[in-house]
Amino acid sequence: MPHYKLTYFNLYGRGETARILFHLAGVPYDDVRIEMEEWAGKKSDTRWGFLPELEVDGKKVAQSKAINLYLAKQFGFGGKDEWETARIVEFLLAFDDIGPMLYNVYVEQDPSKKAELTELTIDRGLKPLYNRFEKSLEENGNGY
Numbered sequence: 001m002p003h004y005k006l007t008y009f010n011l012y013g014r015g016e017t018a019r020i021l022f023h024l025a026g027v028p029y030d031d032v033r034i035e036m037e038e039w040a041g042k043k044s045d046t047r048w049g050f051l052p053e054l055e056v057d058g059k060k061v062a063q064s065k066a067i068n069l070y071l072a073k074q075f076g077f078g079g080k081d082e083w084e085t086a087r088i089v090e091f092l093l094a095f096d097d098i099g100p101m102l103y104n105v106y107v108e109q110d111p112s113k114k115a116e117l118t119e120l121t122i123d124r125g126l127k128p129l130y131n132r133f134e135k136s137l138e139e140n141g142n143g144y
């Protein structure tokens with residue numbers, strides 16, 4: 001079995017899906033968690049200046065979705081054919097649409113504007129997206 005090392009911060013964020021995949025597959029790995037104080041000294045050693053990064057027998061790959069898809073395929077969760085893999089990638093990327101929706105809310109400093117933006121983002125962005133996730137769960141009929 002290859003030697004896996006996953007490096008991310010000590011939080012869920014973009015690293016947790018890979019950790020869950022290791023857990024589901026029962027595959028051992030080095031779960032390296034970088035503290036924020038250490039990060040400045042390590043950033044320039046990473047492939048893109050960000051985490052997570054995965055090392056497989058000393059070879060590095062970065063970008064969370066590439067890591068997740070790689071591990072999913074290695075562990076048998078990557079779809080039984082190209083069509084299923086495409087649908088899996090569809091959902092990986094659909095989750096990525098959430099981040100940009102939250103950005104304006106996150107950076108807004110004025111409390112009343114922030115409250116207004118939060119409501120708008122939930123109604124126009126998050127609810128329609130999550131309704132689609134719910135619909136897919138219903139259509140699949142298997143809880144996934």
Ligand SMILES: N[C@@H](CCC(=O)N[C@@H](CS)C(=O)NCC(=O)O)C(=O)O
Binds near residue numbers: 013064
């Ligand atoms: N597109 C990249 C984004 C990675 C990313 O933004 N990572 C953040 C943590 S979630 C990071 O490394 N931040 C540290 C920094 O910006 O210096 C991915 O999906 O892996």
